[in-house]
Amino acid sequence: GAVVSQHPSWVICKSGTSVKIECRSLDFQATTMFWYRQFPKQSLMLMATSNEGSKATYEQGVEKDKFLINHASLTLSTLTVTSAHPEDSSFYICSASLPGRANYSNQPQHFGDGTRLSIL
């Protein structure tokens, strides 16, 4: 159980296009999902917290208009990189937690396999 699916695995596209990445919880409902960005040989950087039915909460320094997040259902969150440029090339990973105690904080996050985004 607790499978998180992320699609696509790889994306290569031209500069200026928009790219949508999907994150699905396959066997559980996730009211909260997280989006991370990972640079080569570096740790994960939390970009935003995605909340079902409401606006995402972005971390400081992350452009809301650049990285659009939609969490329209309890099993799907999407990240759209708008007008992508080469500096947006990175590995993007989503995660979700199983429902648990009041604030879910004792539950581990379950991660998707990531999306490698390359902007030419």
Add this chain to the structure above:
Amino acid sequence: AQSVAQPEDQVNVAEGNPLTVKCTYSVSGNPYLFWYVQYPNRGLQFLLKYITGDNLVKGSYGFEAEFNKSQTSFHLKKPSALVSDSALYFCAVRPMNTGFQKLVFGTGTRLLVSP
């Protein structure tokens, strides 16, 4: 500020030998602590967590970790390493006062197990 330190960029160990991957944390209050493993071009896989109780926590694939409150450490250990354990390991902390479920990750330690 909450932070997690993994002092070693890389740990090398021979197959069959015990391994330790170090992690120390700095948070206010009691933290929830996690270890994750990442294989190339993959997401993170959960290994184990410490919430409360016994300081020695056992997790997946034979890994265990020891919570030491006085030293604010949560080192990952395995009695006998396998070549297949070679991967990138992340320690993470979830401070109790974050409101949401935010995880603060360390910088990661690459484990190389030689045959």
